[in-house]
Amino acid sequence: xxxxxxxxxQFRPLQxxxxxxxxxxxxxxxxxxxxxxxPRDYQxxxxxxxxxxxxxxxxxxxxxxxxxxxxxxxxxxxxxxxVETNNQLHADIAWMFKKQYWGQGLATEFGHAxxxxxxxxxxxxxxFATAHPQNIAxxxxxxxxxxxxxxxxxxxxxxxxxxxxxxxK
Numbered sequence: 357x358x359x360x361x362x363x364x365x366q367f368r369p370l371q372x373x374x375x376x377x378x379x380x381x382x383x384x385x386x387x388x389x390x391x392x393x394x395p396r397d398y399q400x401x402x403x404x405x406x407x408x409x410x411x412x413x414x415x416x417x418x419x420x421x422x423x424x425x426x427x428x429x430x431x432x433x434x435x436x437x438x439v440e441t442n443n444q445l446h447a448d449i450a451w452m453f454k455k456q457y458w459g460q461g462l463a464t465e466f467g468h469a470x471x472x473x474x475x476x477x478x479x480x481x482x483x484f485a486t487a488h489p490q491n492i493a494x495x496x497x498x499x500x501x502x503x504x505x506x507x508x509x510x511x512x513x514x515x516x517x518x519x520x521x522x523x524x525k
Contacts, residue, residue, distance in 0.1 A: 359420060362469045365462065367420035367434065369412045370405060374421050377430040378405055386455055390488040411438055417478055419450065422466070424457075431457050434466045436474055436483060444481045447474060451497070458493070467501035475519045484516040 411418030
């Protein structure tokens, strides 16, 4: 079941049978260096996948299997993770692609589409993103999709954007 798509990508909710593809992503040190600092084992990947599926069941959104249209192959996971704060629903936008798909503008393509899709379809007040300060590529994506710099700490850079339809900060 495809939830939404861009010119090159299709997105569908993660399913239990995505465990193999997700594990292949999460066990790669290059992909995880700025997220957890280390690869995830199979058990932790199963736990995270269950949490992602639960997000879709509870909120109607979460992380999505990311499929390249030209090959119909799973190339990553992207989406927004729900965060409830002060009786408002916010979301953390995230993307992760297999390394061979880096540098092709796919994260920016996803980011533009996700912001528009999320604010139109879900009662989200704010979407934020974080990155390690050395993760220049992700920081550039945040800037390209129109997010505003919020703050920087020694270990994280924070960006955000607010839902123009709800007009609340």
